Amino acid sequence: MSKQESLIIGRQPLIEALRSGRAIDKILVQKNANGEVMSAIRALSNEYKVPMQMVPAEKLNYMTKANHQGVIALAALVEYKDLETVLDEVQAKGEVPLFVMLDGITDVRNIGAIARSAHCCGSQALIIPDKGVGALNEEAMKSSAGALEHMNIIRVNSLLKAVDTLHEHGILVFTSDMKADKKVFDLPLTEACCIIMGNEEKGVQPYLAKAADEYFTIPMVTKFDSFNVSVATGIILYEAMKNRM
Template sequence: MPVKKSSLIIGRQPLLEALETGRPIDKILFQKNISGEAIAEIRQHAREKNIPIQLVPQEKLHGMTRANHQGVIAFAALVQYMDLQQVIDHVVSKGEVPLFVMLDGVTDVRNIGAIARSALCCGAQALIIPDKGVGALNEEAMKSSAGALEHIHVCRVNSLLKAVDTLHLNGIQVFTSEMRADKKVFDLTFNDPCCVIMGDEGKGVQPYLAKAADAFFTIPMATKFDSFNVSVATGIILYEAMKQRLHSS
């Protein structure tokens, strides 16, 4: 998908100004071996805001714009990323029971958009994504979400494992699917604060992250044909959560 010119921030000073004003940034591209005072400031902002930085050849930057990029191009984000703890506090202060979705290695932006749409429809309040290894929340993701990505909290973190720790510290249980699990999705209790980790369709949730989960479950299928698409599976899980919460209210 071609990059819209309006989504690019080109040059050192324009990027610094965008960072200082709090404009959300998806990713920063640096020309290899770049240096300078402004670059150091940009790196500092990126660390504080969990913005991924990628080192690329000069030719790549030349291919993206004819403007004087000074070795720096950034992608402006279409969503405002939120701090996980602040979102938890906000949800709880509203008297709501947290229902979050964490994405591990989901790279197809259409799946991410569809997951956001299902999440919002089923009452989930937040998506938790890593700063690397996940599809960009670009125009295609926004379109696939039917605008849901503008209305659900999106938390970008530099470590999913640390995010799980934060969830646990706040009394939020973490569930993930496992093909060999004894429990079915409808055996879980979704009435309590919880977060569901959804992984890449091929590799699933990374082992180190799965070990941190509180419970494993599987989604029953009528046939042995492959498995559900990740966005469909997420929709099934979240619908079960919504059904339980509606029945208990």
């Protein structure tokens, strides 16, 4: 899909795309855009849980020379799914959930690499927030070697609420902490679980980390900084796969 083909330009084309159930990453709306049609777009974006961002007209003009009418949407390259639906599907298959949640990871190449490792190690789903994470664009798809097309991608408006939902379904939540006593190979990874992976600089947000059931570290021989987030995810998921096999 080319850059131009991935754009949905204009108010009515966007309304039709939303009503048809087409997957959309984000809607960009010109500041001060108003009217009945814009109200309908806002209502549909809430109904279908598509993030909306207010931007200056210059940004929209840069993206296309067409008459955008103050709105451009970025069509998604993957289909986003509902958390409850995926949980029911996984458990109906008799599989033990192994999910990955991404918090604040903006490098799309890391996201692609994480998806690739997740798919190879048997993880059924990737949970991402609707804001503050890199777009699942062409570069992410390429980095994942196509794995993003084969996984359940769950987009939520609150990672904390998603953790609550996981707990309601009996799923343990793990995240790393440099001060943790437990090592990754001490985790009960054969149990239904979700691993939260955070931004390399800031880590998992404190309020989200606080909701986790277990904290762990990945031991290293040297005292170097840390593993790259996609490498760290691969290590954790491989450990889970090894235990489950």
